[in-house]
Amino acid sequence: MLNNFAPIVLLLLLVSGCNPQSNHKLTSGVHIENVIRKGSVIKVKPEKLEFYKSLHANPWPLVDSMLTVCNIRNYSIYYRDGFLFSYLEYTGADWNKDMEKLAADSVTQAWWKLTDPCQEPVESATQGEWWADLEEVYHLD
């Protein structure tokens, strides 16, 4: 009897864990995922804008896959009026550790060697800050 129901129980557990509208995903009371949202801004140099856009129109597959390995998903970069705005969701447990892993990746380093010269921090960025954090003032799941 138990065996007959096992696939159904597994099904319910999986479905309850993949509701895309919830940031706090619970399965039978066990916390299995916590999404951190992150918004950032940086300036793009006018003479480098088209190059930056062309790079990102056809991003290197290994750059994308390394971001995924480092628990980044639903990552968008927007442009307007000389600024780049990014929105991403982080599903890992240790942001700093994952960012160190990303920075240690040779393909990502080669990508940044092309993208970094296109950018410069906003005037209000703190010392050493590249992409500057935005402050979340509202969120609706």
Place this chain on the structure above:
Amino acid sequence: MLNNFAPIVLLLLLVSGCNPQSNHKLTSGVHIENVIRKGSVIKVKPEKLEFYKSLHANPWPLVDSMLTVCNIRNYSIYYRDGFLFSYLEYTGADWNKDMEKLAADSVTQAWWKLTDPCQEPVESATQGEWWADLEEVYHLD
């Protein structure tokens, strides 16, 4: 034999349809959801910033629920350096129709009566544009 496998097949179909990393969710080849992402920017008047933030720290439940009814989800508003940036996902079939429905809602109108005076369009906004569209230059699911 077929009956024994039926729950497994159902499980696979549902799991394939609820991958949170996919914008195009397919179940048995039927297109069931298409998410449109939207980034926007507007200025916030310095003297109204704290009021705007306090409103959005405790948004009216009916404003939130009307956004949900109008197929808006995963909606965040960020602040930095005098600007508000928004990111949202739209899951409906007719953006203009849903925006008309939202604008016709009396509670939303009362909310906007408070929030509109806090904002002003960016200099580059087109005639009649309130929140100005950002251009998506990159996306990773």
